[in-house]
Amino acid sequence: MGGGDVVVAVDVGGTGMKCALVGPDGATVHTERHPTDAGRGPAAVVDTILDVADGLAAKARADGRTPVALGIAVPGIVDEARGVAVWSANVGFRDVPLRDLAVTRLGLPTAIGHDVRAGGLAEARLGAGRGAGHVLFVAIGTGIAAAHVVDGSASVGAHGAAGEIGHILVRPGGPRCGCGRPGCLEAVASASAVGRRYAELAGTPATAADVAERAAAGEPLAAQVWTETVEALADGLASGQALFDVATIVVGGGLAQAGERLLGPLRAALHERMTFHREPRLVAAALGDEAGCLGAALLALDALGVPRSMETR
Amino acid sequence: MGGGDVVVAVDVGGTGMKCALVGPDGATVHTERHPTDAGRGPAAVVDTILDVADGLAAKARADGRTPVALGIAVPGIVDEARGVAVWSANVGFRDVPLRDLAVTRLGLPTAIGHDVRAGGLAEARLGAGRGAGHVLFVAIGTGIAAAHVVDGSASVGAHGAAGEIGHILVRPGGPRCGCGRPGCLEAVASASAVGRRYAELAGTPATAADVAERAAAGEPLAAQVWTETVEALADGLASGQALFDVATIVVGGGLAQAGERLLGPLRAALHERMTFHREPRLVAAALGDEAGCLGAALLALDALGVPRSMETR
Numbered sequence: 001m002g003g004g005d006v007v008v009a010v011d012v013g014g015t016g017m018k019c020a021l022v023g024p025d026g027a028t029v030h031t032e033r034h035p036t037d038a039g040r041g042p043a044a045v046v047d048t049i050l051d052v053a054d055g056l057a058a059k060a061r062a063d064g065r066t067p068v069a070l071g072i073a074v075p076g077i078v079d080e081a082r083g084v085a086v087w088s089a090n091v092g093f094r095d096v097p098l099r100d101l102a103v104t105r106l107g108l109p110t111a112i113g114h115d116v117r118a119g120g121l122a123e124a125r126l127g128a129g130r131g132a133g134h135v136l137f138v139a140i141g142t143g144i145a146a147a148h149v150v151d152g153s154a155s156v157g158a159h160g161a162a163g164e165i166g167h168i169l170v171r172p173g174g175p176r177c178g179c180g181r182p183g184c185l186e187a188v189a190s191a192s193a194v195g196r197r198y199a200e201l202a203g204t205p206a207t208a209a210d211v212a213e214r215a216a217a218g219e220p221l222a223a224q225v226w227t228e229t230v231e232a233l234a235d236g237l238a239s240g241q242a243l244f245d246v247a248t249i250v251v252g253g254g255l256a257q258a259g260e261r262l263l264g265p266l267r268a269a270l271h272e273r274m275t276f277h278r279e280p281r282l283v284a285a286a287l288g289d290e291a292g293c294l295g296a297a298l299l300a301l302d303a304l305g306v307p308r309s310m311e312t313r
Numbered sequence: 314m315g316g317g318d319v320v321v322a323v324d325v326g327g328t329g330m331k332c333a334l335v336g337p338d339g340a341t342v343h344t345e346r347h348p349t350d351a352g353r354g355p356a357a358v359v360d361t362i363l364d365v366a367d368g369l370a371a372k373a374r375a376d377g378r379t380p381v382a383l384g385i386a387v388p389g390i391v392d393e394a395r396g397v398a399v400w401s402a403n404v405g406f407r408d409v410p411l412r413d414l415a416v417t418r419l420g421l422p423t424a425i426g427h428d429v430r431a432g433g434l435a436e437a438r439l440g441a442g443r444g445a446g447h448v449l450f451v452a453i454g455t456g457i458a459a460a461h462v463v464d465g466s467a468s469v470g471a472h473g474a475a476g477e478i479g480h481i482l483v484r485p486g487g488p489r490c491g492c493g494r495p496g497c498l499e500a501v502a503s504a505s506a507v508g509r510r511y512a513e514l515a516g517t518p519a520t521a522a523d524v525a526e527r528a529a530a531g532e533p534l535a536a537q538v539w540t541e542t543v544e545a546l547a548d549g550l551a552s553g554q555a556l557f558d559v560a561t562i563v564v565g566g567g568l569a570q571a572g573e574r575l576l577g578p579l580r581a582a583l584h585e586r587m588t589f590h591r592e593p594r595l596v597a598a599a600l601g602d603e604a605g606c607l608g609a610a611l612l613a614l615d616a617l618g619v620p621r622s623m624e625t626r
Contacts, residue, residue: 077589134471146556155463157558158447159591167589168552170482179588239481243459243556245470275492276390276480278472 014090022297071300118295120147234269252285327403335610384613431608433460547582565598
């Protein structure tokens with residue numbers, strides 16, 4: 001890649017798209033945000049993605065840069081090898097051949113990736129997991145999902161569904177998960193589950209952030225819910241560590257915004273559970289909600305064969 | 314490798330060593346078994362491993378073959394990159410630089426691997442997982458451990474400790490595991506746990522094989538223990554599938570000798586737990602107790618850079 005070359009990166013979420021032009025060193029030179037308006041249906045969303053990507057390529061050219069590839073991160077089940085958005089609950093994708101559609105429209109080499117895996121890639125290579133080699137990125141928000149990144153590549157699985165740590169069993173007979181099974185990690189410890197559990201006990205609605213704050217202020221019900229959450233997360237992360245044996249666990253997503261209120265007790269609870277395991281470093285994500293977009297850019301750079309040593313920021 | 318070339322393979326267990334000479338196509342041309350006599354201490358065991366390997370190389374030469382590399386599989390924590398047997402409960406290894414010792418003694422390129430990962434490698438490439446691409450091999454015996462094999466390579470982890478599916482939490486507050494924590498899969502569903510649980514309920518000792526047989530014969534206590542075991546294993550495998558998304562799960566080890574008495578109900582229980590997951594094929598291991606030795610041979614072939622397409626048996 002030349003000095004003026006950039007990749008176009010788009011991270012498609014249920015409510016908004018985070019977009020950027022990114023250089024070969026992983027440095028962002030321009031960002032944009034656009035609404036997804038998922039209610040319009042998947043065909044309209046795909047049109048918007050392509051319009052936005054095309055607009056970003058045009059913006060690059062207007063600024064004297066050369067757009068050389070496109071990376072798109074989407075939620076749900078993603079077949080990265082075929083470039084297909086297989087299934088998504090919140091955007092409504094069903095077997096959308098997004099890569100081919102993008103290549104036809106923009107004429108650029110295009111890579112499609114899963115949003116959490118893209119975020120994990122970015123945290124592992126440019127963010128809080130930098131230099132660790134083996135990283136587990138865990139995004140805790142409305143749901144819980146993970147990306148296992150080894151030497152800068154995220155595990156995809158046989159069908160594009162790897163990393164669903166939100167659906168490992170931690171509380172048999174526990175709260176029913178959106179997936180239909182009881183006791184999944186996500187049903188106990190996602191940001192939505194924390195708010196729901198507190199509302200159930202206190203009889204008054206609250207967000208996970210409220211619960212974190214009230215727990216820190218010593219409110220007993222909030223403290224109880226927070227402790228239950230931390231214990232369930234520690235159980236889930238300990239099971240993940242038994243299987244993956246990573247050097248660093250990076251915690252991101254909305255719940256991670258509680259910072260050390262989450263990470264302090266979670267680190268202690270994880271430490272308690274480490275017996276034969278090698279204890280991983282547990283750190284907060286560093287790239288915030290730009291991780292997915294940066295990861296989409298990395299997928300585009302990887303598709304071009306840009307050496308990773310260029311990631312120097 | 315030439316037509317008369319073979320690799321020397323040694324699989325070191327707590328009680329015995331399985332040894333073989335293996336051709337570049339994965340075909341075994343000679344096998345031997347030797348006692349490990351772990352009670353003599355790790356130094357004596359290392360001497361025996363090297364004597365046995367040296368003897369196998371001599372046997373190859375006496376038969377007009379050329380030994381070109383050595384593969385050794387050992388239990389415990391294994392640093393495959395450095396060739397070091399880091400830790401083993403039943404053989405007593407503590408940071409044994411086994412690869413360097415073998416290279417010094419035999420003068421052959423040598424690869425060291427973890428026994429379950431080696432077994433998983435063999436099942437994935439030559440056995441029940443052949444052609445699947447993404448395979449989880451789960452060995453259920455005295456303990457429970459797994460190997461995640463993608464495109465013919467087993468995940469090792471950051472510290473050589475990946476795949477410890479026996480220590481994922483399935484029954485919070487359940488039986489205490491050898492690792493010190495309550496409710497690990499291994500504490501509920503290993504062959505030893507099955508025998509122990511039945512003895513506890515029935516007041517009379519029994520092996521896991523006894524329990525399987527009595528459950529099939531309709532004995533209520535045995536049926537109860539068998540069902541508990543299958544449910545716990547299904548919980549563990551479902552959590553594994555959520556994280557790994559494999560195409561095939563291969564079940565091996567002593568408990569798998571129960572055949573369809575285990576696999577039939579386990580397949581049904583796993584099916585029940587698959588919601589968003591792509592359901593993996595669940596099959597019995599095909600290579601029996603030779604899997605680890607064949608895997609050691611594959612590690613040696615990989616170290617030599619022998620193309621995998623030669624595995625044609």
